[in-house]
Amino acid sequence: MSTLSLVLIIGSITSLVLLASYLDAKFQWRLNDWMNGECSNPFVxxxxxxxxxxxxxxxxxxxxxxxxxxxxxxxxxxxxxxxxxxxxxxx
The missing domain is CATH 1.20.5 (Single alpha-helices involved in coiled-coils or other helix-helix interfaces)
Known part of the structure; x- marks a missing residue:
């Protein structure tokens, strides 16, 4: 695994977490809870x-x-x- 691919993987995971946090705050979706296995449907x-x-x-x-x-x-x-x-x- 090259350095570039490692940086891209870490960057995309970070972007995904930040996007999920933003959507949780803006629309009160529970994406972070869903990703952590705390709920079955994030849109309820x-x-x-x-x-x-x-x-x-x-x-x-x-x-x-x-x-x-x-x-x-x-x-x-x-x-x-x-x-x-x-x-x-x-x-």
Whole structure:
């Protein structure tokens, strides 16, 4: 095996891995998992759909928590709340 053929083989394997990684990131294909034997069909989106559903649930939970924080901030910044704290501090 000559040096040129060895360089071409290593270069093509590297290019294949980089292309598979790019396609995984861009289209959410699972080519790297498929090449490593972790899945039987790289184009099945059942796992990515579950991940998308989890992300949507987390987003909804974050929005609910943000609304609760805003409510707490309005309660704490009310002048009546500050007056009540001062009265309680005098006791």
């Amino acid at each position: 989106k059942s796992v990515t759909d579950k991940q998308q559903q989890r992300l949507e649930e987390k987003d909804a939970q974050i929005e609910a928590l943000m609304a609760r924080i805003e409510t707490l901030e309005t309660i704490v910044t009310e002048p009546a709340y500050e007056l009540n704290r001062k009265i309680n501090a005098l006791k």
